[in-house]
Amino acid sequence: xxxxxxxxxxxxxxxxxxxxxxxxxxxxxxxxxxxxxxxxxxxxxxxxxxxxxxxxxxxxxxxxxxxxxxxxxxxxxxxxxxxxxxxxxxxxxxxxxxxxxxxxxxxxxxxxxxxxxxxxxxxxxxxxxxxxxxxxxxxxxxxxxxxxxxxxxxxxxxxxxxxxxxxxxxxxxxxxxxxxxxxxxxxxxxxxxxxxxxxxxxxxxxxxxxxxxxxxxxxxxxxxxxxxxxxxxxxxxxxxxxxxxxxxxxxxxxxxxxxxxxxxxxxx
Amino acid sequence: xxxxxxxxxxxxxxxxxxxxxxxxxxxxxxxxxxxxxxxxxxxxxxxxxxxxxxxxxxxxxxxxxxxxxxxxxxxxxxxxxxxxxxxxxxxxxxxxxxxxxxxxxxxxxxxxxxxxxxxxxxxxxxxxxxxxxxxxxxxxxxxxxxxxxxxxxxxxxxxxxxxxxxxxxxxxxxxxxxxxxxxxxxxxxxxxxxxxxxxxxxxxxxxxxxxxxxxxxxxxxxxxxxxxxxxxxxxxxxxxxxxxxxxxxxxxxxxxxxxxxxxxxxxx
Numbered sequence: 001x002x003x004x005x006x007x008x009x010x011x012x013x014x015x016x017x018x019x020x021x022x023x024x025x026x027x028x029x030x031x032x033x034x035x036x037x038x039x040x041x042x043x044x045x046x047x048x049x050x051x052x053x054x055x056x057x058x059x060x061x062x063x064x065x066x067x068x069x070x071x072x073x074x075x076x077x078x079x080x081x082x083x084x085x086x087x088x089x090x091x092x093x094x095x096x097x098x099x100x101x102x103x104x105x106x107x108x109x110x111x112x113x114x115x116x117x118x119x120x121x122x123x124x125x126x127x128x129x130x131x132x133x134x135x136x137x138x139x140x141x142x143x144x145x146x147x148x149x150x151x152x153x154x155x156x157x158x159x160x161x162x163x164x165x166x167x168x169x170x171x172x173x174x175x176x177x178x179x180x181x182x183x184x185x186x187x188x189x190x191x192x193x194x195x196x197x198x199x200x201x202x203x204x205x206x207x208x209x210x211x212x213x214x215x216x217x218x219x220x221x222x223x224x225x226x227x228x229x230x231x232x233x234x235x236x237x238x239x240x241x242x243x244x245x246x247x248x249x250x251x252x253x254x255x256x257x258x259x260x261x262x263x264x265x266x267x268x
Numbered sequence: 269x270x271x272x273x274x275x276x277x278x279x280x281x282x283x284x285x286x287x288x289x290x291x292x293x294x295x296x297x298x299x300x301x302x303x304x305x306x307x308x309x310x311x312x313x314x315x316x317x318x319x320x321x322x323x324x325x326x327x328x329x330x331x332x333x334x335x336x337x338x339x340x341x342x343x344x345x346x347x348x349x350x351x352x353x354x355x356x357x358x359x360x361x362x363x364x365x366x367x368x369x370x371x372x373x374x375x376x377x378x379x380x381x382x383x384x385x386x387x388x389x390x391x392x393x394x395x396x397x398x399x400x401x402x403x404x405x406x407x408x409x410x411x412x413x414x415x416x417x418x419x420x421x422x423x424x425x426x427x428x429x430x431x432x433x434x435x436x437x438x439x440x441x442x443x444x445x446x447x448x449x450x451x452x453x454x455x456x457x458x459x460x461x462x463x464x465x466x467x468x469x470x471x472x473x474x475x476x477x478x479x480x481x482x483x484x485x486x487x488x489x490x491x492x493x494x495x496x497x498x499x500x501x502x503x504x505x506x507x508x509x510x511x512x513x514x515x516x517x518x519x520x521x522x523x524x525x526x527x528x529x530x531x532x533x534x535x536x
Contacts, residue, residue, distance in 0.1 A: 139523045144513035172514040207534050243534045245412035246440040251526065255407045258523035259530040266475050266511045 001072055004065060004079040010089045014080055017102035018059050021160060022092035028156065035105045037158035039168075041097035042067055047168030048103050049075070056102040061087055064098045077101075105158065111149055111176040111184065115191035118146035119216050120264055122257070123178075123188070123195075125151040125232050126223040133157060134165025135254040136221070141169035143261035148175040149188070149218075151232075185220075185235040193218040195236045197228055198260055200250050202241030209240045211264040219260050224253040269340055272333060272347040278357045282348055285370035286327050289428060290360035296424065303373045305426035307436075309365035310335055315436030316371050317343070324370040329355055332366045345369075373426065379417055379444040379452065383459035386414035387484050388532055390525070391456070391463075393419040393449070393500050394491040401425060402433025403522040404489070409437035411529035416443040417456070417486075419500075453488075453503040461486040463504045465496055466528055468518050470509030477508045479532040487528050492521040 007015060017036055020026050031037050036056060039048040042064070049055060055077040060068060061084050072079050087095045115121065122145045127133045133155050140148055148157075154177075155162065157170040178184035189195060196211060197220045211217055220236055222228035227250075233239060242251060242259055251259070275283060285304055288294050299305050304324060307316040310332070317323060323345035328336060329352050340347050355363045383389065390413045395401045401423050408416055416425075422445075423430060425438040446452035457463060464479060465488045479485055488504055490496035495518075501507060510519060510527055519527070 135520060135523065138516065139519060141514040142510075142512045142516035142519050142523075143527070144511070167516075169514070169516055172516060205534065242410075242530070243412070244410045245533075246409040246437070248406065248410035248435075248437055248440060251407060251410050252403060252522075254520075255403065255410075255522060255526035258519065258526045259411070262510070262527040262530065265513075266473065 001074070002076060002078045004060070004072065004081045006081045008082075008086065010086055014057070014078065015059065015082075015090050017056060018090050018100060020092055028159065031158070032105070032156065036102050037105055037163065038160045039101045039103050040099070040160055040164050042099055044163055044168045045099060045101045046071065047171055048101065051168075051171035053106065053171070054104040056104055058102075059087065059100045061095070061098040068099060109174055109176050111178055111187060112191070114147040114149070114174055114176050115188060115193070120144060120146050121149060121188070121193060121218040122147075122261065123149045123151075123185070123218050123220045124154050125181075125220065125228055126226065127154045127253070128223065130155050130159050130161040131165050132224055132253050134162035134170070136257045137162070137166040137173060138169040139254065139258040139261055141173040143258065144265040145173060145261055148173055150175060150177050151181045152177065152179060182232050182235040185232070188218050189237070192216045194238070195220060197233050197236035197239045198242070198256055199227055199233060199239050200241055200244070202239040204238060204240045205243050206240050206260065206263055207243070209238065211240075211260075214264070217264050219264055221253060221257055221260065269342070270344060270346045272328070272340065272349045274349045276350075276354065278354055282325070282346065283327065283350075283358050285324060286358050286368060288360055296427065299427070300373070300424065304370050305373055305431065306428040307369045307371050308367070308428055308432050310367055312431055312436045313367060313369045314339065315439055316369065319436075319439035321374065321439070322372040324372055326370075327355065327368045329363070329366040336367060377442055377444050379446055379455060380459070382415040382417070382442055382444050383456060383461070388412060388414045389417060389456070389461060389486040390415075390529065391417045391419075391446075391453070391486050391488045392422050393488065393496055394494065395422045395521070396491065398423050398427050398429040399433050400492055400521050402430035402438070404525045405430070405434040405441060406437040407522065407526040407529055409441040411526065412533040413441060413529055416441055418443060418445050419449045420445065420447060450500050450503040453500070456486050457505070460484045462506070463488060465501050465504035465507045466510070466524055467495055467501060467507050468509055468512070470507035472506060472508045473511050474508050474528065474531055475511070477506065479508075482532070485532050487532055489521060489525050489528065
């Protein structure tokens with residue numbers, strides 16, 4: 001362990017990992033480039049550590065020192081103690097969870113590596129909303145998906161908000177980026193997967209498609225509002241819809257994902 | 269139709285329905301007391317009108333006059349035209365959807381009225397978060413629930429944020445308040461319903477409980493985090509859990525609701 005050190009200067013270079021956290025554009029560029037991500041709140045930090053991510057440093061307000069004592073003991077990373085006002089000055093927001101950790105990214109697996117052992121895969125296209133992405137990861141992990149594959153334009157699952165909304169589930173289910181889109185979907189098919197595209201205009205009802213009986217199933221979901229693109233739909237083996245009642249035209253993407261993950265796994 | 273009239277004074281009494289929309293506490297008291305609710309955005313306003321709610325008035329920024337022309341023609345309600353800056357001054361936020369309507373509430377049905385014809389009912393306890401409540405209503409309507417029953421401490425489904433997140437689904441699926449909690453659950457059972465409580469500590473897995481085979485099913489869901497109270501759990505016929513993988517301990521309540529509504533309806 002490192003002895004916690006109090007910092008009082010917002011320009012202290014030891015706080016560099018935590019500057020401007022509310023500037024999404026900046027952080028989106030910086031974090032992957034610098035190989036870090038931010039875990040926020042006690043639970044998420046513990047889960048990141050438990051998932052084997054190396055801690056670069058921790059930033060705590062004083063009252064969190066006791067709560068995090070065991071984590072501090074177990075890590076060689078420096079622990080920066082700052083007053084709430086300084087935390088806000090550095091990060092740009094009121095850090096009401098009082099505990100942030102800068103964690104080191106691990107190299108992502110490749111899609112073929114994940115496909116070699118998976119039976120249930122979620123493929124997400126154009127999910128740029130961190131809240132939706134985090135929620136979908138939480139459901140994917142909880143409901144037994146083996147892996148998540150992301151189109152090139154999906155947001156970063158390790159962005160702070162996505163991590164937080166996922167409750168750390170982004171650490172629990174492995175994921176990979178698909179670089180060529182939608183060509184990489186062919187790779188998924190060659191790995192023995194049937195590609196089911198979820199779309200309100202699908203020809204088959206989800207229950208009728210009996211997805212739980214498919215030996216290797218890849219379920220494709222698009223972003224809230226727009227859904228899957230035409231080229232993604234064209235690359236699928238089947239287009240399925242979740243039956244709708246009361247004249248409602250769609251579910252939100254988080255709900256559609258949860259239903260689909262359930263149906264393709266323990267669903268029946 | 270009424271001829272749209274431009275208003276330039278934020279204190280104009282014709283704007284009274286729209287004042288202080290960001291003051292949740294104030295609006296939570298005012299709106300039921302005054303028998304109104306606020307529909308925000310073109311789609312939600314159209315759905316409120318289509319669902320038979322009477323319009324008290326509409327507040328539009330100038331560029332929305334054309335978009336809403338047919339709605340204006342079809343209603344006798346006054347239409348107030350205000351510049352975006354005035355809209356913000358009155359409501360307290362930047363109304364980027366540019367169209368608000370004040371709608372008149374209708375008397376709610378009673379639970380026995382709804383139970384007389386329903387086969388699939390959702391019972392929500394302690395859902396105080398408007399976003400979660402709206403999301404659950406959207407899923408309940410889309411996935412074929414016949415009615416929603418609310419514990420006394422649930423938030424108001426017609427609060428602006430809940431209406432918006434539900435995409436107007438709060439107009440599509442009927443709901444009622446249960447006044448005596450949890451005693452009113454006995455009424456649900458007497459109406460022939462089996463009460464399934466969703467809880468991570470449930471004895472039976474949801475798929476194994478085969479909820480789609482239950483003639484009349486009432487599924488009970490508690491708030492994010494805390495879940496159902498002990499007294500609510502004690503009043504249920506069965507406690508069921510959604511199977512979890514990857515060491516995840518729970519789904520968010522919106523995802524749990526979607527899975528449950530799917531499972532109890534078309535799920536298989």
